[in-house]
Amino acid sequence: MQQRALIIESDGQGGTRPQLQQRELALPRLGRVRVEVSHSGLNYKDALAVTGRGRIVRRLPLIPGIDLAGVVSASADPRFVPGQTVLATGWGLGEEFDGGYTNQADVAGDQLLVIPEGLDPAKAMTLGxxxxxxxxxxxxxxxxxxxxxxxxxxxxxxxxxxxxxxxxxxxxxxxxxxxxxxxxxxxxxxxxxxxxxxxxxxxxxxxxxxxxxxxxxxxxxxxxxxxxxxxxxxxxxxxxxxxxxxxxxxxxxxxxxxxxxxxxxxxxxIDSVHCPVHRRSEAWHRLARDFPEAGYAFLRTGTVGLEGLPAAAAALLDGELHGRWLVEPGR
Ligand SMILES: NC(=O)c1ccc[n+]([C@@H]2O[C@H](COP(=O)([O-])OP(=O)(O)OC[C@H]3O[C@@H](n4cnc5c(N)ncnc54)[C@H](OP(=O)(O)O)[C@@H]3O)[C@@H](O)[C@H]2O)c1
Known part of the structure; x- marks a missing residue:
């Protein structure tokens, strides 16, 4: 299976640079779940990671993107089966571990949540x-x-x-x-x-x-x-x-x-990164129930593919974007 990802790598001069790369993926390791990522988000931390303007990425090379959502495409965790729509946020994704700026992400089953009824990947990542x-x-x-x-x-x-x-x-x-x-x-x-x-x-x-x-x-x-x-x-x-x-x-x-x-x-x-699963699950169910339908279109001000991410990240840090931008890695 081909993985296409934005990867942060060393620029050889003490800094980092974002690079689009493709590689062949083996089957997911035990306990991990492969997600066909349809949506991610563009958070402040992501913009720092992609532009290299902040110390977010803790190892190189690394796929940034602290949020991801999509459909399970393969699973080596018995709790997940292909076809389920899932999301992951935080847990060091896009900081210590490969994150969501890819079409195929391997995520530890412990870090995944099934997207609650009322949400879909695009809505979940509008919230992120x-x-x-x-x-x-x-x-x-x-x-x-x-x-x-x-x-x-x-x-x-x-x-x-x-x-x-x-x-x-x-x-x-x-x-x-x-x-x-x-x-x-x-x-x-x-x-x-x-x-x-x-x-x-x-x-x-x-x-x-x-x-x-x-x-x-x-x-x-x-x-x-x-x-x-x-x-x-x-x-x-x-x-x-x-x-x-x-x-x-x-x-x-x-x-x-x-x-x-x-x-x-x-x-x-308040910490969202290492918040325990039962509490984040409760929070996502509350979001699914309480966030109004009209709010998604109101908040979602743009979408971008992997190629456009470096420019969008710079614009976010320069104060030129507002609202929530969706990332579509498969675009
Ligand atoms: N604890 C967690 O798990 C967690 C999770 C997500 C985010 N965060 C943190 O929460 C903060 C906000 O994140 P965000 O995604 O909402 O960022 P954001 O979209 O960039 O919004 C930041 C807001 O902060 C205000 N602001 C900017 N400079 C300020 C200043 N000097 N004093 C007071 N307010 C100022 C701005 O409002 P004005 O237009 O009024 O200036 C802006 O609306 C960040 O520090 C982020 O790291 C924490």
Whole structure:
């Protein structure tokens, strides 16, 4: 069987370069499942890996692509049979292990999920790691008992992948959502169409230098970290919870303990990469049930084949793309 893949290899000068390659594949090894990949996604991590602008790839050569979905074409794991539609996200795919930018991927059976009813590979990859992370954040808030009647929920980076999906799902579930934005004039319309009842300028949130601000948020989903997370924590209401899942602002967190010891605020860590199977399975079933049909077309702003990936990855990092881009490795 012929495999066609985008491969990241050494450029011989300390850097990396993406290269399209074909090779003959032997049958999958014991415990592994071959997936005919119809769709993958283009995440921030993927763009860093393909362009070589970030240290994502941990061994060379490697097929990038942290998400993949398609149909089982051969299986050396008794839990999977040819013809099943499956997906995999995270687990080091596209970082330590070969990922989804190929027409045929061999994936450990332990890392695969059967795509739940209501989703197909294209829908699953429109959501991808961003959708999984958004849903894990919402489930964490729910687990802390937060309900729509508790008050406003703040979502940072709401124009991005994780934030937009979290905003759409929370608004549909009846929560009063406020979207935090670095460009409220440019993004206001988009954020309101996703369901935001208010749009807050990031500069306004960050302006206060007080150790504790007025208690406002019943909960928050934060993709930013850094000063943004600090500002969210100190404006979270008594007993509120903040799901922290990203570092779009900074990986550092300089804050104080007042929100924790005076207001009982909870800081909830969210990881989608090594999230246990039972929890990710629950999250994907929730996405299949709760994500609205119209949301897919709204979020999906482009598709690209393997040849177009280097240019698309560079455009994403240069801020020229928005929404979710699908990758079709067989195109
Ligand atoms: N924990 C996990 O498992 C997991 C999974 C997926 C992603 N992530 C992380 O989550 C973050 C978001 O991922 P994504 O895929 O949603 O990225 P994305 O589509 O690139 O969106 C990032 C968003 O962050 C906002 N942003 C940019 N610079 C900012 C700053 N300095 N301060 C505050 N907000 C800023 C932007 O909104 P504005 O337009 O308002 O600037 C943008 O909408 C990334 O850090 C990513 O690594 C984590």
């Amino acid at each position: 790691t961003a959708g999984l992370t958004a849903m894990l954040s919402i489930m964490a808030l729910e687990q802390r008992g937060i309900i729509p009647e508790d008050g406003e929920i703040l979502i940072s980076g709401a124009s991005g992948g994780v934030g937009s999906i979290a905003l759409l799902l929370l608004a549909r579930a009846g929560y009063r959502c406020v979207a935090l934005s670095g460009r409220p004039e440019a993004q206001g319309d988009f954020l309101r169409r996703l369901g935001a009842q208010g749009v807050l300028d990031r500069a306004e949130l960050l302006a206060s230098k007080r150790p504790l601000d007025s208690a406002r948020w019943a909960g928050a989903v934060d993709v930013a970290g850094g000063a943004t997370l600090h500002a969210i924590l100190k404006s979270t209401a008594y007993g509120g919870s903040v799901a922290a899942c990203g570092l779009a602002d900074s990986a550092e967190l300089a804050t104080n303990v007042f929100p924790f010891i005076l207001r009982g605020v909870n800081l909830l860590g």
